[in-house]
Amino acid sequence: xxxxxxxxxxxxxxxxxxxxxxxxxxxxxxxxxxxxxxxxxxxxxxxxxxxxxxxxxxxxxxxxxxxxxxxxxxxxxxxxxxxxxxxxxxxxxxxxxxxxxxxxxxxxxxxxxxxxxxxxxxxxxxxxxxxxxxxxxxxxxxxxxxxxxxxxxxxxxxxxxxxxxxxxxxxxxxxxxxxxxxxxxxxxxxxxxxxxxxxxxxxxxxxxxxxxxxxxxxxxxxxxxxxxxxxxxxxxxxxxxxxxxxxxxxxxxxxxxxxxxxxxxxxxxxxxxxxxxxxxxxxxxxxxxxxxxxxxxxxxxxxxxxxxxxxxxxxxxxxxxxxxxxxxxxxxxxxxxxxxx
Amino acid sequence: xxxxxxxxxxxxxxxxxxxxxxxxxxxxxxxxxxxxxxxxxxxxxxxxxxxxxxxxxxxxxxxxxxxxxxxxxxxxxxxxxxxxxxxxxxxxxxxxxxxxxxxxxxxxxxxxxxxxxxxxxxxxxxxxxxxxxxxxxxxxxxxxxxxxxxxxxxxxxxxxxxxxxxxxxxxxxxxxxxxxxxxxxxxxxxxxxxxxxxxxxxxxxxxxxxxxxxxxxxxxxxxxxxxxxxxxxxxxxxxxxxxxxxxxxxxxxxxxxxxxxxxxxxxxxxxxxxxxxxxxxxxxxxxxxxxxxxxxxxxxxxxxxxxxxxxxxxxxxxxxxxxxxxxxxxxxxxxxxxxxx
Numbered sequence: 011x012x013x014x015x016x017x018x019x020x021x022x023x024x025x026x027x028x029x030x031x032x033x034x035x036x037x038x039x040x041x042x043x044x045x046x047x048x049x050x051x052x053x054x055x056x057x058x059x060x061x062x063x064x065x066x067x068x069x070x071x072x073x074x075x076x077x078x079x080x081x082x083x084x085x086x087x088x089x090x091x092x093x094x095x096x097x098x099x100x101x102x103x104x105x106x107x108x109x110x111x112x113x114x115x116x117x118x119x120x121x122x123x124x125x126x127x128x129x130x131x132x133x134x135x136x137x138x139x140x141x142x143x144x145x146x147x148x149x150x151x152x153x154x155x156x157x158x159x160x161x162x163x164x165x166x167x168x169x170x171x172x173x174x175x176x177x178x179x180x181x182x183x184x185x186x187x188x189x190x191x192x193x194x195x196x197x198x199x200x201x202x203x204x205x206x207x208x209x210x211x212x213x214x215x216x217x218x219x220x221x222x223x224x225x226x227x228x229x230x231x232x233x234x235x236x237x238x239x240x241x242x243x244x245x246x247x248x249x250x251x252x253x254x255x256x257x258x259x260x261x262x263x264x265x266x267x268x269x270x271x272x273x274x275x276x277x278x279x280x281x282x283x284x285x286x287x288x289x290x291x292x293x294x295x296x297x298x299x300x301x302x303x304x305x306x307x308x309x310x311x312x313x314x315x316x317x318x319x320x321x322x323x324x325x326x327x328x329x330x331x332x333x334x335x336x337x338x339x340x341x342x343x344x345x346x347x348x349x350x351x
Numbered sequence: 352x353x354x355x356x357x358x359x360x361x362x363x364x365x366x367x368x369x370x371x372x373x374x375x376x377x378x379x380x381x382x383x384x385x386x387x388x389x390x391x392x393x394x395x396x397x398x399x400x401x402x403x404x405x406x407x408x409x410x411x412x413x414x415x416x417x418x419x420x421x422x423x424x425x426x427x428x429x430x431x432x433x434x435x436x437x438x439x440x441x442x443x444x445x446x447x448x449x450x451x452x453x454x455x456x457x458x459x460x461x462x463x464x465x466x467x468x469x470x471x472x473x474x475x476x477x478x479x480x481x482x483x484x485x486x487x488x489x490x491x492x493x494x495x496x497x498x499x500x501x502x503x504x505x506x507x508x509x510x511x512x513x514x515x516x517x518x519x520x521x522x523x524x525x526x527x528x529x530x531x532x533x534x535x536x537x538x539x540x541x542x543x544x545x546x547x548x549x550x551x552x553x554x555x556x557x558x559x560x561x562x563x564x565x566x567x568x569x570x571x572x573x574x575x576x577x578x579x580x581x582x583x584x585x586x587x588x589x590x591x592x593x594x595x596x597x598x599x600x601x602x603x604x605x606x607x608x609x610x611x612x613x614x615x616x617x618x619x620x621x622x623x624x625x626x627x628x629x630x631x632x633x634x635x636x637x638x639x640x641x642x643x644x645x646x647x648x649x650x651x652x653x654x655x656x657x658x659x660x661x662x663x664x665x666x667x668x669x670x671x672x673x674x675x676x677x678x679x680x681x682x683x684x685x686x687x688x689x690x691x692x
Contacts (some may be wrong), residue, residue: 022435025461025485066675095361095544101445102669107465109667113547113680118364120476121464121667121682123446125475135476142483144366162671203436203461206454306457326462328445330503334407339454341462 024202024235025134027141030309032195033133033347034147034188036303037081040073041131041156041182044300047282052304053183054081060157060182061285067216068102070183072157074112075100078186078303079151082231086188090115093188094145095141097136099128100153101180102162117149126221126250127204127324128152129185129299130343134201137345146190153184163214163329173301176216176254179288181281185299187289187307196310196318202232206326208339214325214332218255218278218290221323224340225251226262229321232344233268244315245306247344248324249298252291253277277301298322302347318347364569365543365576366475369586370480373536374474374688375488375529377644382491382497382523385641388623391614393645394524395422399524401498409443412496415442415637417450419527420492427529431456434529435486438477440469441494442636443503448494458490467562467591468545468665469493470526470640471684475542477530478686483595487531494525495635504670517557517595520629521541522622526640528648537651537659541687543573546640547667549680555666555673557598559619559631562664565681566592567603570662573685574609585656586647589683590639590663593619593632618642639663643688651690653686659688 037054045056055077055207057063062070062077079096083089098117099122100107124131132150139145157167159180163172189198207227211220227247233239239264240246245263251259263270278291278296302320309315321344327336356680378395378632396418398404403411403418420437424430437456440463441448445618453460465472473491500521506512530539546567552561565588572603574580581587582605592600597617613682618639619632643661650656662685 014644030687068671068675083409099464103671104466104667104669106669106672107546108671109680109682110677113549116546118544118546119465119682120472123440123462123464124460125445131461138481138483138485142479142485143477144483205457205459206450208454326445326447326450328443328447330409330444333446334409339450341450341460341612 019120021235023231024200027136027137029141029199030192031137031141031189031198032193033198034190034193034195035082036307037078037085038185038300038304039077039183040300043185044181044281047286049305052308057127058304067155067157071107071153071158072110074184075107075151075153076114077183079149080338082186082188090117093117093147093149095120096151097122097132097151098151099123099132101159107195124256124341125324125326126293126294126297127341127343128297128322129302130322130345133187134345137198137201140189140191148189149186151186152295152299154180154296156180156182159294165212173289174215175289177289178217178252178278178291178293180294181292181296181300183296183300185296185303187303196347196349197351198345199348200236202228202235202344204228204343206339206341206342207338210337212337214327216254217325218251219258220259220338221325221340222251222255224342225259225321225323228342228344230266240268240273243273243317243319246274246319248276250278250293251276251323254290289340310347313350316349362576364572366479368478368539370482371533372478372482372539373531373534373616374539375531375534375536376423376427377528377648378419378426379526379641379645380418381641382459385522385524385622388627390622390646393649408496408498409471412448412494412499415525416448416492417432417455419525420456420490423527423529431458434458434488434490436461437490437492438463438473439475439492440464442500465682465684466648466665466667467634467636467638468663468682468684469636470643471661471663471686474528475686478539478542481530481532483484489530490527492527493636493640495521495637497521497639498513500635514630516630518630519558519593519619519632519634521635522633522637522641524637526637526644528644530691535655537688538692539686540689543569543576543685545569545682545684547680547682549678551678553678555668558634558666559592559597559680560599561593562666562681563596563599565648565683566600566662566664569685571607581609581614584614584658584660587615587660589617591619591634592617592664595631635640651688654691657690661686
């Protein structure tokens with residue numbers, strides 16, 4: 011396939027996709043707690059236990075990602091052989107969920123890692139590859155699982171460690187999106203790739219505060235690079251700042267002249283209802299992924315939302331870096347989705 | 352920046368870079384053992400101890416990557432402000448070396464993970480972004496450190512665990528390359544992105560055997576997609592198959608009609624000399640990176656090599672997946688570098 015394409019880098023951090031690049035299909039698989047939340051009716055598959063029919067939590071997480079990707083293929087009426095590349099990542103060491111899923115699907119893999127920003131890291135790069143003609147169809151996917159994340163990042167869940175109210179609840183789920191040229195899905199028009207921002211916060215039980223400045227950096231860069239404002243969008247979501255980080259972003263943005271009202275929300279506040287006992291709210295790769303690939307996709311397709319900016323936020327720490335006294339480096343990547351065009 | 356570019360996907364897995372995309376500069380920093388190996392004279396910086404002036408091995412690995420990237424900028428006579436994006440990864444959990452290095456440099460980060468294939472995963476995607484106009488200048492970088500890898504993947508080094516002769520020695524080092532349009536460096540002409548291949552091998556002390564089929568898959572795909580043969584190149588290297596995996600690739604390729612003699616070598620056999628007591632040879636992200644970004648770059652620039660194919664190999668297991676009884680999924684990504692054009 012040889013083709014001439016118009017692509018553009020409108021500024022250092024923001025890509026514009028001039029081709030008719032679209033999110034052609036998306037799918038979401040989640041665990042039981044997510045299936046009791048306010049978005050349950052929009053999720054494609056809800057497993058009724060944390061093992062998702064597998065022997066280990068790690069295998070359950072693989073099942074979730076495989077579910078999400080398989081359902082995307084079914085919705086688009088294609089098979090894995092029609093997909094040129096999968097860009098995917100997860101929270102487990104060595105991206106293991108991703109590696110086994112890509113092996114099973116036999117789709118060429120570009121492994122990516124951006125902690126909880128991985129949803130938009132993979133979607134933006136999938137769009138970039140399709141826009142430039144490197145792939146006809148690309149899948150972006152990511153996952154997280156509450157129990158695998160708890161034992162890897164914090165304590166074995168059996169330990170029953172207490173948490174402060176600033177802590178968040180890792181979403182058990184996976185979301186996947188199919189990116190291609192044309193079709194009926196929302197267009198992917200811009201992506202703004204984030205810098206790593208580290209404001210010196212060291213408390214791994216307060217990721218929202220740590221990640222907020224990274225979200226602010228990427229959001230402001232996006233508006234500057236595109237000439238857009240918060241009011242260009244009828245919804246702007248951050249990934250998983252939850253009740254601690256969300257007001258910080260609102261305040262910091264306003265201080266710099268960006269009024270985020272009334273379009274701003276956070277996926278960490280959308281996955282669970284407040285009575286679900288999730289501390290400050292949801293977190294994990296799957297937080298932004300399950301919201302984007304279910305609710306946001308649904309609203310864009312129904313015309314109830316026209317322009318949405320998803321700014322996925324990631325805390326790039328490791329348990330070792332935290333134990334060695336380092337602060338938490340954070341990042342955010344943003345993608346603009348536009349329906350009805 | 353708006354521009355029309357010709358890009359192409361010549362087949363499902365292989366990208367062709369039609370623009371004048373070049374490896375404009377490269378640099379390598381290594382540890383003391385690598386500094387006693389046969390390529391020592393070509394390394395830009397050799398640290399005389401494993402701590403590289405830092406307090407922990409993890410901080411030493413960061414120092415290595417920061418060294419490599421900083422030296423690339425110096426060689427190219429540019430600053431970090433001139434670089435649009437860094438694509439990087441390492442072997443440590445949560446890509447932590449990469450995250451801290453990108454934070455310090457304040458360059459937008461695309462975090463990638465392909466285990467020891469990360470060198471060519473990042474270089475191929477950097478070339479793709481530059482070729483399509485998403486970035487003017489992109490840096491690809493990766494690192495590994497023997498002591499950080501040993502304690503994360505195997506045993507604390509103080510334990511002094513014995514190893515079989517099929518085991519390999521993780522390279523302490525980092526390599527970085529600057530990709531841009533034009534200049535005097537070798538052209539980056541093709542990249543072949545690998546699929547995950549899992550032949551059921553479960554022994555983490557025999558990565559060479561596990562990774563060989565992934566290398567064969569990517570090499571054969573590369574030749575089929577490009578119409579090239581092994582003899583198109585005057586050097587083909589795999590990343591870190593070492594003395595166990597190297598003959599397996601040679602044999603499997605020959606069986607399918609690809610005679611790899613006399614152009615084939617393996618970076619895992621090039622970093623150390625046989626008397627350096629490294630079991631089957633070198634491994635790690637840095638194995639292919641330090642060879643590509645020192646020796647291969649040097650030979651291409653001097654005209655002593657004309658066409659080189661670097662096929663970096665990665666074992667995508669995690670300590671948890673191994674302990675849970677899973678086999679080792681592997682991948683390989685290949686990049687063609689061409690001098691004198």
